[in-house]
Amino acid sequence: MAPEHPDEAVVRVKNFPNRALAEAALAFLKERGIEAIVQGSDIAGTGMPQGFDLYVQAQESKTAHELLEMLYDGI
Numbered sequence: 001m002a003p004e005h006p007d008e009a010v011v012r013v014k015n016f017p018n019r020a021l022a023e024a025a026l027a028f029l030k031e032r033g034i035e036a037i038v039q040g041s042d043i044a045g046t047g048m049p050q051g052f053d054l055y056v057q058a059q060e061s062k063t064a065h066e067l068l069e070m071l072y073d074g075i
Helices: 019-031 058-072
Strands: 010-016 036-040 052-057
Touching (some): 010 036, 010 058, 019 058
Antiparallel strands (some): 036 052
């Protein structure tokens, strides 16, 4: 997902411990009309696990965060 305008920020709304949870959250947001991307690494041997970050456009971040907290509170 690239911002429509260069000055639109893409922000991280949540970090997930694995790709499966991140991809499920991505689908959940897309079903609700919020475009998102997942970024992370699942390559073994990369050091400490960092998980997978879910990003949305800044203007969608509040709504996305609220939706994800309802579904994934505590993850």
